[in-house]
Every structure is written in structure tokens, then in C-alpha cells.
Amino acid sequence: MKSNNLIQLIRESKAIAVIAHINPDGDSIGSILGLGLALKKLSDHVDILMQDDFPGKFNFLPGVHHVKKPSQALVEYDLIFVLDCGDAKRLGDSIDLLQKAKAVINIDHHISNDSFGTFNILDPKASSTCQLIYSFILEDLQLGIDEAIATCLYTGITSDTGSFKYDNTSPVTLRAAAHLMELGAATDEISFHLYHNNSLSSVRFLAAILDKMEILFDGRVALITITQAAIKAFSVQQEELEGLINYCRDIEGVEVAVSLKENENGWTKVSFRGKSYVDVNQLATVFGGGGHKKASGATLEMGPQEAKDLILQQIQKMI
Amino acid sequence: MKSNNLIQLIRESKAIAVIAHINPDGDSIGSILGLGLALKKLSDHVDILMQDDFPGKFNFLPGVHHVKKPSQALVEYDLIFVLDCGDAKRLGDSIDLLQKAKAVINIDHHISNDSFGTFNILDPKASSTCQLIYSFILEDLQLGIDEAIATCLYTGITSDTGSFKYDNTSPVTLRAAAHLMELGAATDEISFHLYHNNSLSSVRFLAAILDKMEILFDGRVALITITQAAIKAFSVQQEELEGLINYCRDIEGVEVAVSLKENENGWTKVSFRGKSYVDVNQLATVFGGGGHKKASGATLEMGPQEAKDLILQQIQKMI
Numbered sequence: 001m002k003s004n005n006l007i008q009l010i011r012e013s014k015a016i017a018v019i020a021h022i023n024p025d026g027d028s029i030g031s032i033l034g035l036g037l038a039l040k041k042l043s044d045h046v047d048i049l050m051q052d053d054f055p056g057k058f059n060f061l062p063g064v065h066h067v068k069k070p071s072q073a074l075v076e077y078d079l080i081f082v083l084d085c086g087d088a089k090r091l092g093d094s095i096d097l098l099q100k101a102k103a104v105i106n107i108d109h110h111i112s113n114d115s116f117g118t119f120n121i122l123d124p125k126a127s128s129t130c131q132l133i134y135s136f137i138l139e140d141l142q143l144g145i146d147e148a149i150a151t152c153l154y155t156g157i158t159s160d161t162g163s164f165k166y167d168n169t170s171p172v173t174l175r176a177a178a179h180l181m182e183l184g185a186a187t188d189e190i191s192f193h194l195y196h197n198n199s200l201s202s203v204r205f206l207a208a209i210l211d212k213m214e215i216l217f218d219g220r221v222a223l224i225t226i227t228q229a230a231i232k233a234f235s236v237q238q239e240e241l242e243g244l245i246n247y248c249r250d251i252e253g254v255e256v257a258v259s260l261k262e263n264e265n266g267w268t269k270v271s272f273r274g275k276s277y278v279d280v281n282q283l284a285t286v287f288g289g290g291g292h293k294k295a296s297g298a299t300l301e302m303g304p305q306e307a308k309d310l311i312l313q314q315i316q317k318m319i
Numbered sequence: 320m321k322s323n324n325l326i327q328l329i330r331e332s333k334a335i336a337v338i339a340h341i342n343p344d345g346d347s348i349g350s351i352l353g354l355g356l357a358l359k360k361l362s363d364h365v366d367i368l369m370q371d372d373f374p375g376k377f378n379f380l381p382g383v384h385h386v387k388k389p390s391q392a393l394v395e396y397d398l399i400f401v402l403d404c405g406d407a408k409r410l411g412d413s414i415d416l417l418q419k420a421k422a423v424i425n426i427d428h429h430i431s432n433d434s435f436g437t438f439n440i441l442d443p444k445a446s447s448t449c450q451l452i453y454s455f456i457l458e459d460l461q462l463g464i465d466e467a468i469a470t471c472l473y474t475g476i477t478s479d480t481g482s483f484k485y486d487n488t489s490p491v492t493l494r495a496a497a498h499l500m501e502l503g504a505a506t507d508e509i510s511f512h513l514y515h516n517n518s519l520s521s522v523r524f525l526a527a528i529l530d531k532m533e534i535l536f537d538g539r540v541a542l543i544t545i546t547q548a549a550i551k552a553f554s555v556q557q558e559e560l561e562g563l564i565n566y567c568r569d570i571e572g573v574e575v576a577v578s579l580k581e582n583e584n585g586w587t588k589v590s591f592r593g594k595s596y597v598d599v600n601q602l603a604t605v606f607g608g609g610g611h612k613k614a615s616g617a618t619l620e621m622g623p624q625e626a627k628d629l630i631l632q633q634i635q636k637m638i
Contacts, residue, residue: 163482164496165510174497177483178490191484196569196594200538203529203570210526215519250515251522275515 001119003140010042013079020050021090026159031083031129033063034152038137049073051092055239060193062148076100084129086110107132112290127173130156134176147184154185202240222248223258225304249273260304268307271297278318286314320438322459329361332398339369340409345478350402350448352382353471357456368392370411374558379512381467395419403448405429426451431609446492449475453495466503473504521559541567542577544623568592579623587626590616597637605633
């Protein structure tokens with residue numbers, strides 16, 4: 001879509017929604033806030049929607065007070081931006097809004113994205129959706145990026161690149177980050193909240209989980225199990241469990257890292273990380289999930305022990 | 320010094336040495352290798368000297384085979400580059416070479432550097448010495464940066480910025496990193512060796528150390544003690560102990576993180592990390608050490624328990 005037509009579409013829309021996927025991560029949150037704040041410069045009718053409770057770790061971000069639950073949303077929006085959402089099913093309750101919209105703009109970097117939008121801006125080579133939003137705001141919306149927007153977008157980029165360590169980091173990523181820093185991104189605050197402000201209980205929990213980590217298949221698989229009992233015993237928050245699997249992945253010789261988390265209903269949320277030759281997106285697909293080649297997940301309708309047996313059988317075939 | 324004069328000085332020097340400080344870190348190693356490889360394009364008489372055993376983690380770096388021990392060095396060099404060395408005392412055995420040299424070029428980013436060189440290129444605002452070497456090679460030596468040099472320099476920059484997370488990261492840092500990536504820095508290999516290839520024993524050791532971590536002064540101090548007995552029991556390498564203190568620093572409410580490591584001779588190497596208002600460079604100075612405002616260290620000629628008491632007394636005065 002041409003920039004002029006896009007801007008006209010935004011100005012003419014009576015109600016606009018920007019929607020995050022369920023279980024939102026830093027890139028999802030950074031992109032809906034960053035784009036949401038930018039769109040508010042063009043229109044008075046922009047809602048930023050998130051089904052989940054806003055993760056406390058990101059409470060420092062500008063624009064947080066604009067975020068609404070789908071229950072507070074309008075019955076319909078004529079223009080909807082869906083961000084960082086590889087699969088429309090990940091929209092949760094907001095999926096109904098898509099059918100009613102006149103236009104859906106789908107901006108994403110997940111390779112699994114099936115172009116469900118009316119307009120699709122997809123680039124699986126981009127580090128993050130925030131990197132795409134950075135260009136989208138400057139080039140397509142022809143708007144400036146202020147300090148608040150820069151802070152949101154930098155947060156998404158650093159989140160999805162593991163602070164510029166993962167192989168999705170490119171010179172374009174680093175230059176976008178440099179520019180966002182110049183535009184006023186609060187990088188000290190971002191680093192503090194994302195990386196240097198862990199709760200004591202999460203550190204004690206880390207020690208306990210690593211102590212029980214299982215090393216399987218001659219060291220090629222590392223597996224951790226996170227039970228509801230342990231979560232309660234250590235009083236750790238949901239969002240504090242995210243990075244644990246990386247400790248498994250980052251061990252010499254480990255090819256597949258597995259985290260089994262018991263949900264409150266007794267089912268198991270499994271996460272996979274791959275290092276080189278195993279495509280964990282394929283692995284997750286077997287269990288009805290998905291993601292990227294090196295990071296994926298699925299939910300199994302059974303307890304962690306039962307899920308573990310099934311998963312290890314599947315891994316044995318692929319490793 | 321003008322670029323032409325510098326290049327002439329290098330071409331006319333009969334023997335050139337590039338020297339690292341003792342206990343070399345990623346920035347120190349990246350800078351001596353990066354500059355060493357560049358100087359070899361201008362002169363056939365360049366030695367890269369390192370007193371310590373080369374840390375295995377950095378064995379993947381290009382140019383490693385050029386590194387010599389001071390015992391393999393010449394009796395004198397007419398031109399010496401000292402890199403990343405805040406204090407000439409940190410040169411170890413190589414300090415004698417400085418007196419005999421016609422010229423010493425001191426390139427560093429430590430604020431404590433007292434300009435001990437004949438020529439001094441000091442910038443405490445630079446993220447790393449490698450960031451300074453990047454400009455020095457392109458602008459002062461007027462040389463290109465090839466893939467090998469780019470890999471060395473990127474390694475130093477990512478090491479000293481905690482992968483672009485610390486507040487020494489600037490837009491200049493990120494743009495230098497972007498450029499080095501374009502010039503062929505092997506960033507996937509760097510990330511793998513620096514961040515994603517931990518030994519299993521180091522992960523088990525992490526769990527054990529965090530389990531025994533002490534939280535003091537109402538949560539404002541976190542302290543770990545690493546004994547020789549524990550190092551031997553877990554078979555961890557020296558270089559695997561480096562990042563442990565960061566787990567202490569990164570806890571909510573912790574202002575000063577302390578790591579007490581028992582040396583083989585029974586003395587204690589103490590490391591400090593500060594978060595906001597305590598200047599840990601001052602703290603280390605009290606014990607005859609030094610460093611940066613937020614990262615410093617010292618060696619105490621006593622066991623860890625005795626050292627701990629002294630240190631906590633001092634921290635109580637400053638906190």
C-alpha cells in the first residue's frame with residue numbers, strides 16, 4: 001500500500017485497534033505500544049488491546065495506561081493492526097474483531113505467518129516486529145519517533161534478539177537500535193527493567209531448577225520441569241520463568257533444550273530451544289504448537305511427567 | 320600524533336610489541352589481537368604478548384597463534400602499544416619492556432588511566448578499548464578492517480558492554496558493531512563461544528553458588544564466596560567464574576554485589592559491582608585495587624572469611 005493511501009485510510013477510519021497476541025512478550029508489547037502511540041498522532045480513535053494481564057516487568061514503558069482489555073473494547077473497529085502474531089489463532093478473544101473489520105494490517109516477522117491480513121508487511125529476516133514498526137512509522141506513516149515510541153521499540157528489539165546476541169541480529173538491527181538511542185530511547189531504564197532487576201525469589205528459583213536439570217541423550221538434550229508446587233513454594237511470577245530454558249540451551253553439546261511447565265489446570269506448557277540442526281518449530285508442530293526454527297512451544301493436555309515421555313520419544317526420532 | 324607520523328613511526332620501528340594486561344578479558348584480548356593483526360600489515364616485526372595462559376573461551380579468535388608469552392619476547396622493543404590497561408602495574412612481567420621502549424602508545428577507556436604512555440589515546444566514554452581500536456585502525460592507521468580483525472574487535476565490544484546492555488553502550492558503539500558485522504565479524508561464532516557454550520559443570524556450579532548466596536544489609540548487598548574446594552569439586556575453569564557476580568548485582572534492591580574468590584595461595588580476589596550510588600572503584604581503592612565506578616576488584620592477602628569481615632565493614636560506611 002502506498003504511504004499516502006495508508007495515511008488516508010488511518011485518518012478516515014472511525015475506530016482503530018492495535019492488537020497483541022496472547023502471552024505477549026517484549027516484542028509484542030513494544031510494538032503495540034510503539035505503533036499505538038504513533039497512530040494516536042494521526043487519529044483520536046485508537047485502542048491498544050491486550051487480552052492478558054500486562055506483565056509487570058514492562059510497566060515502565062510509556063503508554064502502558066492506554067492498554068485495554070478486549071472486554072473494554074468497542075464492538076467493532078474498521079481498521080485493525082495485528083502485530084507480531086504469526087497465527088491469527090494467537091489473538092485469543094480479539095479474533096472476532098478481525099471478521100468485522102474493513103481492513104486488517106498484519107505486521108510480523110514470524111516465518112509461520114500465513115498473510116491473514118488485508119495488507120501484510122512480513123519480513124522473517126527482521127529481528128523483531130519492533131524493527132519493522134520502526135521503519136513503518138518513519139517511512140510508511142511518515143511520522144517522527146519521539147522518546148516514548150523509541151523506548152517501546154528499543155525494548156522489543158533488545159527482547160527478541162536476546163540483547164543483540166541471537167543470529168536474527170543484523171547490521172540493520174544495530175543501526176535501528178543506534179538511531180532509537182539517539183531519538184531518546186531510555187536504554188538504561190530498559191536494561192535495568194529487562195536484565196538487572198530480578199527478584200531474589202527468581203534467583204533462588206533458578207538455583208533450584210538448575211540443580212534438578214536433567215541431561216539426556218548423551219548430553220544433547222537438557223530438560224527442566226517447573227511444577228505448580230515449585231512456583232508456589234518460591235513465589236515466582238509467571239514472567240520470571242521465561243528465561244530459564246536458555247540455561248539449558250546454552251550448555252556445551254546441548255542440541256535441544258526443553259522446559260516443561262505445569263499450568264494451573266494441570267496441563268503442560270512445553271517450550272523448545274534448538275541450537276543447530278534440529279528444527280524445533282517442526283518439533284512443536286507435532287504437538288499442535290509452533291514458533292521459530294530455534295524457539296517454539298506447545299501446550300499438551302496432560303501432566304508434565306506424561307508430556308515428558310511423549311516429547312522425549314519424538315526428540316529421539318529427530319536428534 | 321598525526322596519522323602520517325604514526326604510520327612512519329610504525330614502519331621505522333625495528334620491533335613492535337602489543338601488550339595485554341594481566342587477567343585479560345574479552346576486550347583486552349580482542350584489542351591486542353585486532354590491533355596486532357592490523358599492525359602486521361604495516362610491519363613484519365610485531366609481537367603480541369600476553370603473560371597469562373590464553374583463556375580457552377577465546378581460542379576461536381583469529382590470530383590466537385600469534386600470541387607469545389613474555390618469556391618468548393625480545394629483550395627490547397622500540398615501539399610498544401599498551402591496550403586496555405588502566406594502570407601500568409597491570410602489565411605484569413612486561414612492565415620492564417616499557418622503560419626500554421623509545422615510544423609507548425597507550426590506548427584505553429579506563430577512567431583511572433594516568434596517561435603513562437608517550438602518546439595516549441584515552442576515552443573513558445568509549446564502551447571498550449576495542450571501540451577505540453576500531454577508529455584507530457580506520458582513521459589513524461588508515462587501514463581496512465578484514466574479517467579476522469572485525470571478529471576480534473566485535474568480541475571486545477560485546478564483552479565489555481555485556482552484549483550492549485551496560486550504560487557504556489552508545490549509538491557510536493552500536494554503529495561500530497553494525498559496521499564490524501558488515502566487514503565480516505563472525506557474530507554467530509562470537510555469540511556461541513561467549514554466551515551459548517557453557518560447560519555443564521559451570522551450570523551446576525552456578526546452581527550451587529546461588530543456593531549459598533548471602534543477602535546482607537536489608538537486601539542492599541549480595542555476596543558469594545567461591546572457595547578452592549568448590550572450584551575443584553565442580554571442576555570449573557577460572558574463566559567460568561567471571562560472570563557469577565552479575566547474578567548478585569542483578570537482584571532487585573541490591574546496590575553492591577561482592578564476589579570473594581579464594582586464590583590458590585589462600586589469598587582472596589574480591590570483585591565488586593555497583594548499581595547506582597555506590598562508587599565501587601573507591602571501594603576497591605581502599606583495598607589497594609581499582610577499576611570502574613560500577614565494576615572493580617582487589618586482592619586481599621588473607622582468606623575469604625577474614626576478607627569478608629573487612630569488606631563488609633567498609634561497605635557499611637559507604638552504603
